[in-house]
Amino acid sequence: MEYLNTIGKRFVAANDRFQVHRALLATLQELYSFSACAILLKGQHGDPFELSIIPRYPLSSSFLQEMIQRIARAANIIDFPHVTPEELAVAAYFDAPDDLALMEPQTTVGSSEIGDFLHLPLAVEDRIIGLLSLFHEREGVFDTQLLQLTRIIADYAAIALENMRLREREQALWREAEFERRRLELIISSMAEALLITNAQGAIVSLNRFAEQLFQQAEIDTRLEPGVPLRQLAARSNVPWLRELAHVVDQALTGQTIKNQELIIGESGETVPLTLSISAAPLSQDSHHPLPGGAVVVLNDITDRKQIEKLKDEFVSVVSHELRTPLTAIKGYTQHLVRRLERRLRQQAREGRDQSELPESYDLRSLYIVQSEAEHLERLVSDLLDLSRVQWGRLDLQYTPFYLADLLAEQVRLAQANTEQHIIQLDLQVQDSKVIADRQRIAQVVGNILDNAIKYSPQGGHVIVRLESAGEEFLISISDEGIGVSPEYLDHIFERFYRVRNAASRQYSGIGLGLYVARAIVEAHGGRIGYASNQSGMGSTFYFSLPRIPNPAEKG
Known part of the structure; x- marks a missing residue:
């Protein structure tokens, strides 16, 4: 038990997978004499498998080749994805720690044949994560009486390696999350639109530079009052647009999505006041919380667009007025001619003449067409004039x-x-x-x-x-x-x-x-x-x- 406790401390003290390898090899060296050790681990999250080979002294290429073939056969027997010797040879990583080398270095390359070998699955909670293999040039090296102790050591190593991989994965996820956070902050800070995020109570938790300028314009410093809902800030302010913004946030906090709602920031007396387009959406928490955990609001400056629309409407209004003047004259004279021809045709009808053959009948039909087209043109002009009236509520x-x-x-x-x-x-x-x-x-x-x-x-x-x-x-x-x-x-x-x-x-x-x-x-x-x-x-x-x-x- 004291020996197992010592072994456990070795694995606990390891800070990375290579230190786990060294703790495992140092422990195995106390039990066996071996020429090389190999650790094969399954890949995770789509990554390929990993094979580490640690020889204690230089080995012949044929010995290494036979090692890899035996590892492939053993891996395919246990619950391990199918792997070929060629794939293992390409993926193999060689490590030769100095503290495990023999005290007296070999002067010649070792034997070309494997005399004895030992394969032990690396398992965590009945789940195989890899394979531990030991090889020696001589036969009968690995004592079967130590097999139970070797399995315990392999289990320690498996748990340590799995914990190390989980820690590496966690660190990688944290690095990725931190990278995404910084990238998102950069995107938000460089946005031309104002963006703010609130919590479930409607208090601002994040905003970019443009949004901060808007609140400064309303003489509100959100940094001085953290955690205060926007509706309370708006209630204490005499700025009308702030109350409208708070109402939009409250709507989003009830689960509604608001798109392209206009918000006038500038003075109403201005020709074209500063106008923003608001879009807001709820930020969901999870399936256990039906209410949103906050709201995200984007305010886009559409003042330039409103200015263009006003100039366009003014241009259309001026042109339409200019068109109406000659159009009124055309309609007036057309109506005058229609009435004259109608009177003349009525007079000729009383005289018993056939109207269908009279030139006046043809002229009257032509004038009806002119009158209809003039009415049509007048409606187009009226539509153009009414466009600006409708746009500006007049x-x-x-x-x-x-x-x-x-x-x-x-x-x-x-x-x-x-x-x-x-x-x-x-x-x-x-x-x-x-x-x-x-x-x-x-x-x-x-x-x-x-x-x-x-x-x-x-x-x-x-x-x-x-x-x-x-x-x-x-x-x-x-x-x-x-x-x-x-x-x-x-x-x-x-x-x-x-x-x-x-x-x-x-x-x-x-x-x-x-x-x-x-x-x-x-x-x-x-x-x-x-x-x-x-x-x-x-x-x-x-x-x-x-x-x-x-x-x-x-x-x-």
Whole structure:
């Protein structure tokens, strides 16, 4: 027992695997005389096996070759991945510690044949991790009476080697984690975006340079108040955007993911204030904790983009105003000519003349086309003007009472005058269509949808404009027999400047503002707008609702 205790201390004192090798060899040297020792270990985590060969004096190449062949045969007998002598020869590592060399060096190379050998599996908790092999040139060297003690020594060595490999693996993982931590810190510190991380209580635990500058702008030093939730910091501050940021963090702490929410940092009186886009996501703990362990927030500066959008909107507004002036004149003179020709045709009809053969009839049809195209151009100009109004929240509505049936009939007539391939029908399902709304704006909505119905049904067909009653609302729907809208585009068709990108729609002109403006107008009236596929599977149906009487809040 005292001897085993001494042996155990040798292995415990080892700091690396080579010291374990020396402790093992020193112990075996006290029991046996051997020419060489070999330690074969299984690889871990995808690593190849390891073979260490420690000769006590120079050995012949044939002796070493036979050693490797015997090690390969023994390894393939025990629970060890299949290995060939050639693979072992390539992977072998030779070590010759001076303290194990013979006191009197050999003057000649040893024998070429192995006289005796001993193989012992290295096992930890009934799991074989390797093989210990001893070789000698003479026969009958290894005493079988010492076999039980040798197994105990091999078990000590196996435990020491396994612990050493676990420690090396742990150190490698720590080094890898430290490298990743430093790399992540470098990435975060070099980010152009502001980034902050909170714990489960909403207190900031990490932030980069840009985020720190934002808090300095709000006169808050997070380093002076560690562990204080952001909502409490915001409650003590009079900075509005800080409260909005704290609200976003609280949302993420409940498991929500927030994307691209705008946050105005600069003064509201500025032409284009400093504007950030916030995205926040919860940081999960583990499967045993359903609530997030914190939140990560990224704030991206989009001021330049907002500046470009404002300049673009201003440019579009100026150009649209310049277009409206000549357009008003074209519409006015066209209407004047239409009325004159209509009076002349009525006069000639009273005289009994056939109007279909009269030049005035042809001129009137041409003027109807000019009038329809002018209306279409006016809607495009109005859409461009309304774009900036919608963007900056200045879409004003002029409420007046009128009859929806009259407005729809007028829009159907104008649209029919501009197409010969389509049959545009008006289906009125109500008797009283009186409504209080912005007549010009509602006409703009109907005209935009009708334009799309005609444009995206190039083969012609029926276009049905239907007016129905739905409680305190009117429901207007426009159905066509055109190419329809694929499901993957439905989430985007009401976005500004969005046009479906496919081979079927590429041939159709447009700026992608009609439905965007239409939605803004309908929602400003307190209604809703949407899309539905036709039951026949062909064409589209766009619909929108309109309250009969607007609410005072909406009206104001």
